[in-house]
């Protein structure tokens with residue numbers, strides 16, 4: 396290749412006014428015919444042997460479902476319009492008035508927002524638990540607990556929990572477990588065979604899409620009865636996905652393992668580089684020995700030695716919010732934007748004090764946290780970009 400991957404990914408492209416996204420635009424179809432009335436009447440929603448209506452699946456979406464179920468070591472899969480829709484499908488399908496759901500306090504924020512919003516409106520209560528303390532989960536499981544959410548590692552703060560111990564506590568009480576497996580992507584560990592969860596949800600928006608241009612989610616299970624419960628809710632809600640988007644994910648899946656390894660390798664290299672920087676008091680990356688939950692990561696993901704392309708750093712508290720904003724604004728290759736898993740590296744500063752319910756687990760740091768999603772650019776270019784932005788942070792603002 397004559398271009399470096401950095402140049403290829405950052406190749407000039409003039410987006411339409413007011414719109415900028417990682418990928419250039421893609422330009423590209425509801426009725427399904429039955430051969431007679433008898434076939435129409437005989438159609439069974441549970442079976443994938445035929446088709447009913449575009450919303451309930453097409454050959455394209457069924458194919459993607461099959462491949463994703465295989466990727467995660469499950470048997471059944473449902474596609475939904477986003478990763479967040481995968482979370483809401485599970486909660487709406489399994490919870491009813493009077494039930495309680497337990498959510499880790501370091502979980503993906505919108506999962507908690509759904510619980511405080513719609514779930515609360517429907518008479519469903521929730522409690523946050525300390526994902527790093529299985530005893531806390533154990534103590535919070537009650538007669539009303541119908542669902543426990545798990546995430547490994549926690550969004551943004553990257554602590555890796557003892558998933559096996561958390562799942563065991565739920566199993567002992569017969570409570571259904573749902574893992575947000577977006578980070579592991581079906582590659583870092585097997586959510587069913589190794590972690591033992593009942594449901595794995597995945598934001599396909601991230602690594603499976605790999606382009607920053609598709610929103611989609613999946614809900615994978617190994618249990619037919621559980622799958623049908625989810626599928627019935629899926630049908631009633633009308634949460635189908637478009638065939639064009641499904642095709643995009645299908646096109647990206649073959650390179651998923653290669654991309655995942657590449658993201659991982661660069662992220663680890665840059666995370667280690669940050670460990671040597673005096674501006675940083677903590678690097679949060681589960682494969683680093685000093686990162687919270689490293690031993691749990693090693694136990695679950697060690698055999699594959701995989702850890703995705705995400706990490707966070709905590710700045711020394713002497714760097715105020717203005718300085719850290721200056722660092723983020725000073726980056727060139729790293730773009731400011733949510734989500735992750737695409738070719739372009741991304742950066743987001745977070746106020747963990749605001750995100751973390753202090754009554755559950757104490758966040759030990761005072762400085763600002765910055766989360767990086769490492770893309771597929773050449774790692775030396777990313778390192779140079781980070782270094783120059785750190786230097787720029789030290790300079791007094793003009």
Ligand SMILES: *Cc1c(COP(=O)(O)O)cnc(C)c1O
Pocket residue numbers: 476477478479480503550575577578598599600601610611612734735
């Ligand atoms: C991005 C993300 C989601 C939601 O995915 P969307 O497709 O953006 O709705 C859910 N969980 C985790 C851990 C994520 O990072």
